[in-house]
Amino acid sequence: MANVDEIPIIELSGEVLGLGRESEKWKALIKKVREAFEEYGCFIVEYDKIPIELQEELFNATKMMFDLPQERKHLYKKPSHRDGGYVVSNPFVPLYESFGVYGEHEVRAFEKLMWPEGKPGFCEVLQSVNTKMLELNLLILRMTFESFGLGEYYQSKDLDHNIIGNLRAMKYKVPKENEQGIGLHTHIDKTILTILCQNSVQGLEALSPQGNWITLNVPKGGLVIIAGDAIEVWSNGRLKPLKHKVVMSGDKERYSCGFFSIPNDGVTIEVPQDLVDKDHPPLYRPFVYSEYLLENITNVNMDALQVYAGI
Numbered sequence: 001m002a003n004v005d006e007i008p009i010i011e012l013s014g015e016v017l018g019l020g021r022e023s024e025k026w027k028a029l030i031k032k033v034r035e036a037f038e039e040y041g042c043f044i045v046e047y048d049k050i051p052i053e054l055q056e057e058l059f060n061a062t063k064m065m066f067d068l069p070q071e072r073k074h075l076y077k078k079p080s081h082r083d084g085g086y087v088v089s090n091p092f093v094p095l096y097e098s099f100g101v102y103g104e105h106e107v108r109a110f111e112k113l114m115w116p117e118g119k120p121g122f123c124e125v126l127q128s129v130n131t132k133m134l135e136l137n138l139l140i141l142r143m144t145f146e147s148f149g150l151g152e153y154y155q156s157k158d159l160d161h162n163i164i165g166n167l168r169a170m171k172y173k174v175p176k177e178n179e180q181g182i183g184l185h186t187h188i189d190k191t192i193l194t195i196l197c198q199n200s201v202q203g204l205e206a207l208s209p210q211g212n213w214i215t216l217n218v219p220k221g222g223l224v225i226i227a228g229d230a231i232e233v234w235s236n237g238r239l240k241p242l243k244h245k246v247v248m249s250g251d252k253e254r255y256s257c258g259f260f261s262i263p264n265d266g267v268t269i270e271v272p273q274d275l276v277d278k279d280h281p282p283l284y285r286p287f288v289y290s291e292y293l294l295e296n297i298t299n300v301n302m303d304a305l306q307v308y309a310g311i
């Protein structure tokens with residue numbers, strides 16, 4: 001097991017959003033982001049626009065969701081072909097339980113279904129986190145593209161307006177004495193990027209591209225940024241999606257919340273021409289991401305993308 005301190009921590013203040021693209025600070029930051037993705041497939045950010053207080057409000061809201069009676073939770077069905085709805089623990093992941101809620105409309109519908117009498121403040125917290133997570137996601141994605149000299153490509157595809165995200169709240173029970181601590185098995189995310197926040201209970205483990213399992217020690221308020229498989233296509237294989245899992249130990253429940261970004265329905269993704277030359281042939285054919293998800297959402301094989309769109 002590698003040293004827990006290895007995963008880089010990058011400080012991002014809201015001020016970064018306004019930095020000039022030619023400023024030394026911006027250039028240094030995008031270099032850090034690129035290097036972290038290359039070496040670890042993930043990194044931690046400290047971001048003042050999603051402060052600890054907002055994260056605490058989020059965890060209070062998600063606790064209320066999980067504390068609902070079981071029959072009520074089951075009323076919340078998967079809303080579309082995408083990941084979502086209420087997922088109850090099962091023999092494959094006995095400690096895990098989650099709610100995936102999409103977009104503004106759905107948060108309101110969710111509140112109505114779970115608390116017909118209303119739950120003051122609930123929607124506002126989820127909306128606020130959703131909006132800020134999307135903003136952070138777009139910032140990091142733009143930094144990643146710019147680190148490859150693809151700032152114009154990012155603009156030309158209008159990615160700021162072609163990406164959506166799903167907020168998922170997760171709870172992991174404490175394993176019983178004779179039970180294994182697996183919270184989530186090793187997987188990669190079928191996302192562009194995943195942003196995770198967690199309560200104080202650690203458990204996330206990452207497999208670095210060099211093949212070392214690293215136990216993350218996320219500082220309070222820190223957000224974990226994980227490369228999903230769309231990043232591999234857009235970087236023509238220079239960046240890899242992170243293999244990761246959750247392992248539970250100790251005697252406290254773990255709560256985490258993830259923002260999972262994907263291209264909008266119908267958007268085609270492709271290898272940028274600037275990353276293709278005779279030493280780097282294109283590794284993927286262009287494809288509509290939502291169609292890939294439609295066919296593969298329940299596919300747990302880690303070569304799903306390769307099989308679907310690999311050349």
Ligand SMILES: O=C(O)CCC(=O)C(=O)O
Nearest residue numbers: 170189196204246256258
């Ligand atoms: O709970 C976590 O920290 C990780 C969750 C995760 O990897 C996932 O939902 O894809």
Ligand SMILES: [Fe+2]
Nearest residue numbers: 187188189244
């Ligand atoms: Fe994941």
